[in-house]
Amino acid sequence: APLLCFEDYRGAAQERVAAEIWDFVDGGADTERTVTANRRAFARAEIRPRALVDTEVCDTRTAILGSTLGTPLAVAPTAYHRLVHPEGEVATAQGAGAADALYTVSIFASRTLEDIAASASGPLWLQLYWLRQREAMVTLIDRAAAAGYRALVLTVDIPRMGRRLRDMRNGFAVGPDCAAVNLDAALMASAHLRGAGKSALAVHTAQTIDPSVTWADLAWLRERSDLPLVLKGILTAEDARLAVSYGADAIIVSNHGGRQLDGAVPSLTALPEVVAAVAGACPVMVDGGVRSGGDAFAALALGAQAVFLGRPVLWGLAVGGAAGVAGLLDLATGELAHTMALAGRPGLDLIDRSAVRFEQYGERMEP
Amino acid sequence: APLLCFEDYRGAAQERVAAEIWDFVDGGADTERTVTANRRAFARAEIRPRALVDTEVCDTRTAILGSTLGTPLAVAPTAYHRLVHPEGEVATAQGAGAADALYTVSIFASRTLEDIAASASGPLWLQLYWLRQREAMVTLIDRAAAAGYRALVLTVDIPRMGRRLRDMRNGFAVGPDCAAVNLDAALMASAHLRGAGKSALAVHTAQTIDPSVTWADLAWLRERSDLPLVLKGILTAEDARLAVSYGADAIIVSNHGGRQLDGAVPSLTALPEVVAAVAGACPVMVDGGVRSGGDAFAALALGAQAVFLGRPVLWGLAVGGAAGVAGLLDLATGELAHTMALAGRPGLDLIDRSAVRFEQYGERMEP
Amino acid sequence: APLLCFEDYRGAAQERVAAEIWDFVDGGADTERTVTANRRAFARAEIRPRALVDTEVCDTRTAILGSTLGTPLAVAPTAYHRLVHPEGEVATAQGAGAADALYTVSIFASRTLEDIAASASGPLWLQLYWLRQREAMVTLIDRAAAAGYRALVLTVDIPRMGRRLRDMRNGFAVGPDCAAVNLDAALMASAHLRGAGKSALAVHTAQTIDPSVTWADLAWLRERSDLPLVLKGILTAEDARLAVSYGADAIIVSNHGGRQLDGAVPSLTALPEVVAAVAGACPVMVDGGVRSGGDAFAALALGAQAVFLGRPVLWGLAVGGAAGVAGLLDLATGELAHTMALAGRPGLDLIDRSAVRFEQYGERMEP
Amino acid sequence: APLLCFEDYRGAAQERVAAEIWDFVDGGADTERTVTANRRAFARAEIRPRALVDTEVCDTRTAILGSTLGTPLAVAPTAYHRLVHPEGEVATAQGAGAADALYTVSIFASRTLEDIAASASGPLWLQLYWLRQREAMVTLIDRAAAAGYRALVLTVDIPRMGRRLRDMRNGFAVGPDCAAVNLDAALMASAHLRGAGKSALAVHTAQTIDPSVTWADLAWLRERSDLPLVLKGILTAEDARLAVSYGADAIIVSNHGGRQLDGAVPSLTALPEVVAAVAGACPVMVDGGVRSGGDAFAALALGAQAVFLGRPVLWGLAVGGAAGVAGLLDLATGELAHTMALAGRPGLDLIDRSAVRFEQYGERMEP
Numbered sequence A, B, C, D: 001a002p003l004l005c006f007e008d009y010r011g012a013a014q015e016r017v018a019a020e021i022w023d024f025v026d027g028g029a030d031t032e033r034t035v036t037a038n039r040r041a042f043a044r045a046e047i048r049p050r051a052l053v054d055t056e057v058c059d060t061r062t063a064i065l066g067s068t069l070g071t072p073l074a075v076a077p078t079a080y081h082r083l084v085h086p087e088g089e090v091a092t093a094q095g096a097g098a099a100d101a102l103y104t105v106s107i108f109a110s111r112t113l114e115d116i117a118a119s120a121s122g123p124l125w126l127q128l129y130w131l132r133q134r135e136a137m138v139t140l141i142d143r144a145a146a147a148g149y150r151a152l153v154l155t156v157d158i159p160r161m162g163r164r165l166r167d168m169r170n171g172f173a174v175g176p177d178c179a180a181v182n183l184d185a186a187l188m189a190s191a192h193l194r195g196a197g198k199s200a201l202a203v204h205t206a207q208t209i210d211p212s213v214t215w216a217d218l219a220w221l222r223e224r225s226d227l228p229l230v231l232k233g234i235l236t237a238e239d240a241r242l243a244v245s246y247g248a249d250a251i252i253v254s255n256h257g258g259r260q261l262d263g264a265v266p267s268l269t270a271l272p273e274v275v276a277a278v279a280g281a282c283p284v285m286v287d288g289g290v291r292s293g294g295d296a297f298a299a300l301a302l303g304a305q306a307v308f309l310g311r312p313v314l315w316g317l318a319v320g321g322a323a324g325v326a327g328l329l330d331l332a333t334g335e336l337a338h339t340m341a342l343a344g345r346p347g348l349d350l351i352d353r354s355a356v357r358f359e360q361y362g363e364r365m366e367p
């Protein structure tokens, strides 16, 4: 069957992946209401198309933190790609490169940073959690710089892991065929230990990630690397202002795809307040619930400079390895260009705030 | 079974038409959410009826761009009528004439402009897409004028064709029994070539329609014809103002029935801002999701001077040829007159803004 | 099974009544969206209860146009009660009397005005449609006055009959066992003639009711009777002001239970604008979608002085004749008293605007 | 199966409890729309999480009316615990103590106040209804003081019992194995008498509870006890102001879990107006529809100082006696601490109004 939309990839991926892996990928925290809310926010964004604009060429090229890209659609950091495809992150990097898209590698990648870099033809960023063992972070940062990674993305929404009930019911642990190979095996051991009624990943997170980090600690990270520092997981104007004042080079508005704080504001609806608070001081990006190039268009209209895809990239990877990832990303970029054409905004800079409004009559006016 | 409402025609038509033709007629772009939103907007319009008004006679007669008509309900341009009935547009013209309704013939009509004109007893307009081959447009314009067509309708929402997933899954192409006979067969060839996972119409559109046309180009069209020029597919106040300043003689607020930009604003909710922006400088009309004379009443109250029907006319045609078209249009006009009586507005000019409001309490107040 | 709520009566009635009679009672016009909207409006009214009020006695007694009553819940005029119970309106009158409730007899009652009056122990009003044959109206008015009816209710929302598709599909006509006995058999003949695809009642209405009546004609009616004149079917502030200026003695805000203009504003949401426009000049009452004493409480809080029940009374009648009507009305009044107790408003005059608000958070604030 | 969320407890409890007991516990008044609305209000509260806050320790300890507690989650008063577990309130007290949570004992407890106190390791409050027999109240008050209860909670939303249709259909009465042992058997007799189509509890309430009590009567209660007086069942700013002026020591915003006035405002949405009206003069607490620690977080953010659980505690009790109650309370407190961590508010005092907003875009902005 042809893969004509994200939903097609989702269906094909679910057929290929074991049930508990699917639950790990698909699930969210607690009642999963933020997962749902992320989607609903996009469902309410309506596009105001302009007519009689020359859209022969719709240019999706962009530059983010100095890297030029063929598309503002980017790969969000997701752990353990070998869970869904034997080649893991190496295939993801190849696919992202083929699609000319930015790829943010997870700290819990199941291939080495160096192997991933070797297979990549486009820019890579490295995502970090703040580990209790700071030396391990330093090692990673140094390896990333050496391997040509272009930015560090610190994910700040996980002082502890969200209560992902599906994983807890499954007693989920990472199997022996897949590991976070960029960290010491000892440090990762508990992620592989099954236990009834609990998620090994939650246990591991509690042991490993430092929940006491504060804004002041960012200076320590800054001193250890010249790479630009991106903060992922900001959802309020208050924190956006702090991010700017503490020198963040960019912000990713994110609720971790509804996998951390159940009930967190949908990322699309948090985007405007963050964009307004940042007031141009640094780029603002977003992820969470993007399921088409049209969704990406809405996020761009609300002020995002790039739009990350989490689960969908894993669907592509599960379906077809590197080709699947490239296929999904190309589909998304194609849909974006298509939306730009039909919306009469052939350049990313033309997708301004007037390009979307929120559902009217019986629901709600624009903010 | 009696045909008492639009839904009855829809059901009867679906029984008569092959599945992939039905999908072509019924479908929309991508997730089809604008198809749904068009309907939902009407569902929220509430009518404020006036009492003790003499409604013995409810007059639906009107005049648009100089043509007098028995009803403000009009036939929207839709391609390839022979897909649903062997007599195609000739039957549609007869039906529209019998119902004293305006008929806008599609550039992709499957009967000649001249045959259609010969069978018509009411006014005809000709709808155009801006073809890369401008000579073909000139030929059509000249033939239309010669055959007595009274206006040109330039559809501006299709720089490329919407991603109609149903057609793509069906590998839809126009069969050999039906063709856009008013254009060169060579120009139309690709519309008939089936290909797995794609719509031949999308391929054909990409080859044939010029996506680089801008407001400035309208002057070229103007010079080639004395007929009034209507722009179809305007959805914003910004473009409405441009349309007026570039001399459009009328505007049709439309999102192409949700078949082009998925996520586009519902046409009914775009209507007020267009009406306000135009400020009486030219007539404003609307289409998209109208499924009863009561829906038409709501659109008229928001400022439309005529209300077009797309799919419903094809249902009438499929069900009963000319008689089916007339039946559907008469039903709609009858429902409109009925609504006018029960709303205490026996003339079209009495259907003012105070005649509708939008759902209150728990949803939304009037704009 | 015990009859503990309106829904219990509805279920029991549906079991007892033939399908096409049920459709006649239950149905509405066209898509029946106003039927649904009437209910939804009540579903969104939230009660703000007051505590520590002496509610030992909750007094539902009231007076309307000079008649004292045990309850503000009243019987709305509905035609042809013998369709659901052999004793027809005589039983209804007995039931209403037993419940100490006002009963408005329909012009199309299937028992004589005099028989109804003879069986009534409480006040009766007579509802009229404006007939083309004015002499017939005069006769009715005179008979009503002679029989002790206390007010005339002119229903103004039916210049023609709503398109009740269920009746049309059933080819509904009033059977030979039931007739509008207060009018000439000749005048009523067409109401009994079945025809495929149409409602005999709609045909009859078109023949009999005068759609040309205007405010100025009210003077004619006024001259023929000293009884107070109530206008039923007002839904706007504009008409409310006209009603007052033309000397109406009271207003019933009503959309005829969604049986006339499909899409009409829900009566509960029209009530506040009518109450505000009338500004105390005459009593305002309401009907449409009231399905519990709690619903009645909400209507009273928005300014209604009485609340009419249409279909529910017919359910009571179908279920148990006079006892069923009394049972339904007593249930409703009991629920109202119960709501008054729990809301801390033991008198009707204490049910003020602060007693209800409309759903907040995620939907809509109070108007 | 592991008990990972409130819903797990609910399912497990329903399996263990007889159908008519389940209906008694689960049901609400009339249409149960306030039961639903309580939940919907929480579903619309969205959390605005703060990042880079030290959440190593999330402190849920609090103090209410002088009692120190491990959690702001408390046990709401619910009658007849032996209906769901043979040990009844003694087990509940043990469970609450184990979870370091406040327990408000119902006047209709099925174990003696003294036995409950003997098994409790944490603070107890005693809930009262205002009995027609005031001597019985005095006796209870004196016994409570002697047994070390720390506050009196007067429930003010039950001048009569809500029409709980499930109980009425079941002809529900309290069985012989369970009784309100703190009151005279004679006084309680009617609560045990089954009758078709009615709830024995409603009959009993009508006989026993005084619906004529007013604010002025509070002085009588005050004179009989030195314990702090809490008013439970306030839902408006008006009554909140009266409560303060009549010297209430605290308020519990509550609609009795939707079991009293059907249609009452959801308690979460009434909370802000009460908090604003009280303006710090006394603590404000809330109950109704809380089904997770995340829900409690939202209530705390809107100004509640404690959050009570009604039905969920009975689920815990049914599932596992004291251990089940402790399990449910610990789960809730754990979820609360978890939410505090992920929301970046590690102390209860840090959960301020900015921590929640209400659903935006297409529904409603914050109040």
Ligand SMILES: Cc1cc2nc3c(=O)[nH]c(=O)nc-3n(C[C@H](O)[C@H](O)[C@H](O)COP(=O)(O)O)c2cc1C
Pocket: A024, A025, A026, A038, A076, A077, A078, A079, A106, A107, A108, A127, A155, A232, A254, A255, A256, A257, A258, A259, A287, A288, A289, A290, A308, A309, A310, A311, A312
């Ligand atoms: C299976 C999976 C693993 C993830 N692992 C990480 C991770 O290691 N680091 C991180 O910052 N975010 C991680 N995320 C969150 C994503 O980066 C992203 O925020 C989220 O998936 C976006 O929402 P979406 O899946 O709806 O596109 C993960 C998400 C998923 C689905």
Ligand SMILES: Cc1cc2nc3c(=O)[nH]c(=O)nc-3n(C[C@H](O)[C@H](O)[C@H](O)COP(=O)(O)O)c2cc1C
Pocket: B024, B025, B026, B038, B076, B077, B078, B079, B106, B107, B108, B127, B155, B232, B254, B255, B256, B257, B258, B259, B287, B288, B289, B290, B308, B309, B310, B311, B312
């Ligand atoms: C089968 C089909 C073919 C159409 N072909 C054309 C066309 O050739 N030119 C055009 O301007 N619009 C075309 N439209 C759009 C209609 O003119 C109109 O905008 C739309 O159908 C209105 O929405 P409705 O179908 O909900 O009434 C077509 C629509 C349908 C359903």
Ligand SMILES: Cc1cc2nc3c(=O)[nH]c(=O)nc-3n(C[C@H](O)[C@H](O)[C@H](O)COP(=O)(O)O)c2cc1C
Pocket: C024, C025, C026, C038, C076, C077, C078, C079, C106, C107, C108, C127, C155, C232, C254, C255, C256, C257, C258, C259, C287, C288, C289, C290, C308, C309, C310, C311, C312
């Ligand atoms: C079967 C039926 C017959 C009715 N007949 C009349 C009538 O003869 N005159 C009239 O003014 N209204 C008539 N009505 C409308 C009622 O008076 C009332 O406006 C409506 O039923 C109120 O809505 P409810 O049914 O939801 O309570 C009728 C309604 C029904 C259901």
Ligand SMILES: Cc1cc2nc3c(=O)[nH]c(=O)nc-3n(C[C@H](O)[C@H](O)[C@H](O)COP(=O)(O)O)c2cc1C
Pocket: D024, D025, D026, D038, D076, D077, D078, D079, D106, D107, D108, D127, D155, D232, D254, D255, D256, D257, D258, D259, D287, D288, D289, D290, D308, D309, D310, D311, D312
């Ligand atoms: C089975 C049951 C018995 C109750 N008994 C009492 C009671 O005796 N006294 C009282 O003040 N409230 C009583 N309540 C109401 C609770 O105190 C509380 O207000 C309500 O349950 C909160 O809603 P929730 O169940 O959604 O948490 C009872 C509730 C239930 C479910």
